[in-house]
Amino acid sequence: MPRRLWSLYGGYALGFVSLFVLWHLASVYLVSSVLFPPPVVVFRKGVVLVRNGVLFEHLWASVQRILAGFIAGSLLGIPIGLAMGSFRPVRKVLEPYTEFLRFIPAVAMITVAVIWFGIGEASKIFLIIYTTIFIVILNTAAGVSAIAPNKIRAAQALGATRAQIFVHVALPATVPYILTGMRLAMGNSFTTIVAAELIAANEGLGKMLWDGRMFMLVDDIFVSLVCLGLLGFAVDRMFRWSIYTFAGKYSPAT
Amino acid sequence: MTGRFTTRAPRGEGYQGYRVWSRKISTLIVSGLSHVGQKRGLVRFGVTRTCYAYPAMSLVCFSDVQKIYRSLQGADDVAVEHFSVEIEAGEFFCLLGPSGCGKTTVLKMLAGFEHPTAGQILMEGRPVAGASRDRGVVFQGDDSLFGWLSAVENVEFGLRMRGIARVERRERAMRYLELVGLKGQPQKYPAELSGGMKQRIQIARALVNEPTMLLMDEPFAALDAQTRALMQEELARIWRATRTTVFFITHDIDEAVTLGTRIGVMRAGPRSRVKGVLDVALNGARDRTDDVFLRYYKQVHEMIRDEVAKSIARVD
Numbered sequence: 060m061p062r063r064l065w066s067l068y069g070g071y072a073l074g075f076v077s078l079f080v081l082w083h084l085a086s087v088y089l090v091s092s093v094l095f096p097p098p099v100v101v102f103r104k105g106v107v108l109v110r111n112g113v114l115f116e117h118l119w120a121s122v123q124r125i126l127a128g129f130i131a132g133s134l135l136g137i138p139i140g141l142a143m144g145s146f147r148p149v150r151k152v153l154e155p156y157t158e159f160l161r162f163i164p165a166v167a168m169i170t171v172a173v174i175w176f177g178i179g180e181a182s183k184i185f186l187i188i189y190t191t192i193f194i195v196i197l198n199t200a201a202g203v204s205a206i207a208p209n210k211i212r213a214a215q216a217l218g219a220t221r222a223q224i225f226v227h228v229a230l231p232a233t234v235p236y237i238l239t240g241m242r243l244a245m246g247n248s249f250t251t252i253v254a255a256e257l258i259a260a261n262e263g264l265g266k267m268l269w270d271g272r273m274f275m276l277v278d279d280i281f282v283s284l285v286c287l288g289l290l291g292f293a294v295d296r297m298f299r300w301s302i303y304t305f306a307g308k309y310s311p312a313t
Numbered sequence: 314m315t316g317r318f319t320t321r322a323p324r325g326e327g328y329q330g331y332r333v334w335s336r337k338i339s340t341l342i343v344s345g346l347s348h349v350g351q352k353r354g355l356v357r358f359g360v361t362r363t364c365y366a367y368p369a370m371s372l373v374c375f376s377d378v379q380k381i382y383r384s385l386q387g388a389d390d391v392a393v394e395h396f397s398v399e400i401e402a403g404e405f406f407c408l409l410g411p412s413g414c415g416k417t418t419v420l421k422m423l424a425g426f427e428h429p430t431a432g433q434i435l436m437e438g439r440p441v442a443g444a445s446r447d448r449g450v451v452f453q454g455d456d457s458l459f460g461w462l463s464a465v466e467n468v469e470f471g472l473r474m475r476g477i478a479r480v481e482r483r484e485r486a487m488r489y490l491e492l493v494g495l496k497g498q499p500q501k502y503p504a505e506l507s508g509g510m511k512q513r514i515q516i517a518r519a520l521v522n523e524p525t526m527l528l529m530d531e532p533f534a535a536l537d538a539q540t541r542a543l544m545q546e547e548l549a550r551i552w553r554a555t556r557t558t559v560f561f562i563t564h565d566i567d568e569a570v571t572l573g574t575r576i577g578v579m580r581a582g583p584r585s586r587v588k589g590v591l592d593v594a595l596n597g598a599r600d601r602t603d604d605v606f607l608r609y610y611k612q613v614h615e616m617i618r619d620e621v622a623k624s625i626a627r628v629d
């Protein structure tokens with residue numbers, strides 16, 4: 060069992076350790092400036108921020124926004140994507156929207172969002188929905204059109220109705236594409252939430268970064284950066300794992 | 314011709330009389346046509362094929378079927394034309410032809426996935442309209458299997474769509490998995506199974522629905538030679554056990570003579586049709602080294618040789 064664990068996670072552990080070692084070497088021997096604290100200092104600061112609850116407050120604010128916007132965006136995007144992939148007229152009508160809006164980055168929409176929804180939660184969640192929905196739509200629609208025609212034909216010859224084919228063939232065959240879209244969207248959500256919080260927010264990891272700059276709390280900045288990295292890494296692993304688990308079975312090709 | 318569609322003032326007696334007569338004549342014509350129609354005759358370009366009313370005649374009747382594929386480049390592609398053949402209930406019919414001759418097109422039309430542009434396909438006396446579970450289909454590749462379902466769940470699919478209770482459908486699926494020799498690993502997913510095993514699942518999945526006939530589109534073409542020979546034996550055994558009518562498409566003479574009770578040979582495409590049909594009276598003894606087997610092989614080979622040459626010349 061330990062051997063198995065090592066072969067599964069050993070590489071990761073080594074990678075992370077080397078990352079922190081490199082960081083330490085760079086900050087202590089290469090730069091040696093207060094503007095680039097070594098990992099030990101950042102870690103100590105992190106412990107302090109965890110103890111007094113500040114870190115958790117910021118972290119939770121950001122995670123909450125991401126989750127709310129991401130879930131809402133996916134729930135909206137998946138059915139739209141399915142409809143666009145399944146019905147040509149729907150695709151024709153909605154494509155101008157998706158093709159136009161997906162080139163306007165969510166970061167560019169921050170101004171509009173703040174004007175419309177203020178600096179509260181609504182504007183953040185709007186931005187996360189905005190950044191999630193188009194990627195999910197595009198991937199879901201692509202997934203539907205990638206279904207092997209013989210799968211549909213086989214289901215027809217087995218007596219399935221159109222509705223049954225949709226539920227029992229098209230939907231499961233599209234799952235890996237939906238998950239891939241959501242994974243990409245999650246990455247974008249991180250970018251967007253930090254940008255939005257930098258500009259207008261009362262708490263959140265982005266706000267923590269901004270305060271750090273304002274009051275020259277360099278350690279705080281680095282704690283926030285490490286949190287973003289770790290959080291993103293963990294969530295992405297989760298998606299990769301679920302895609303891997305499903306894709307083994309849910310692959311559209313076989 | 315002035316008359317029905319003009320809105321002028323009514324004319325005199327004579328005109329009314331004409332209308333009565335024209336109606337009588339058209340009634341006569343229609344009744345005459347319907348007499349012809351009972352034989353479902355089709356006469357076109359001097360080629361005459363007749364499908365009699367079922368059950369007087371065959372299970373499936375292709376009469377003068379044509380399929381044109383609309384091409385984006387402009388010139389339409391006539392895949393098959395004047396394709397006529399009849400398939401009897403209970404037989405193992407092999408449709409043999411050089412590559413690109415439209416064999417698969419014929420199968421797709423019979424399965425109901427595509428519609429003929431002219432002519433008609435009757436099954437049990439009724440025109441084929443769309444796919445139905447009375448025609449089970451086995452595809453060449455494995456992309457028709459549901460990768461997210463295990464072997465037994467794939468086999469159950471048709472029964473599940475019909476709303477048959479879990480216990481019963483599991484029991485029936487297992488019976489058919491046993492028939493195709495896959496009883497040992499019902500919980501495996503298609504990705505975990507070999508090519509031959511995947512084709513077995515496809516066969517079981519189609520047969521569990523108890524279709525009137527089984528359509529097979531070069532089901533063993535992608536398998537290695539040994540697996541193919543084994544699968545041919547297995548299929549012959551399954552056919553003898555179930556006596557389901559089989560419509561089997563192949564480009565392999567050996568396979569056709571090994572399996573078929575009748576072999577239809579197609580011309581080279583485009584505008585392909587049946588060149589001839591051969592009865593194979595081997596009574597189940599399909600020894601490849603047997604003289605009778607070789608005689609049939611030669612006979613089919615003679616029929617198809619020129620067509621293969623033509624199809625190769627066209628590709629070049």
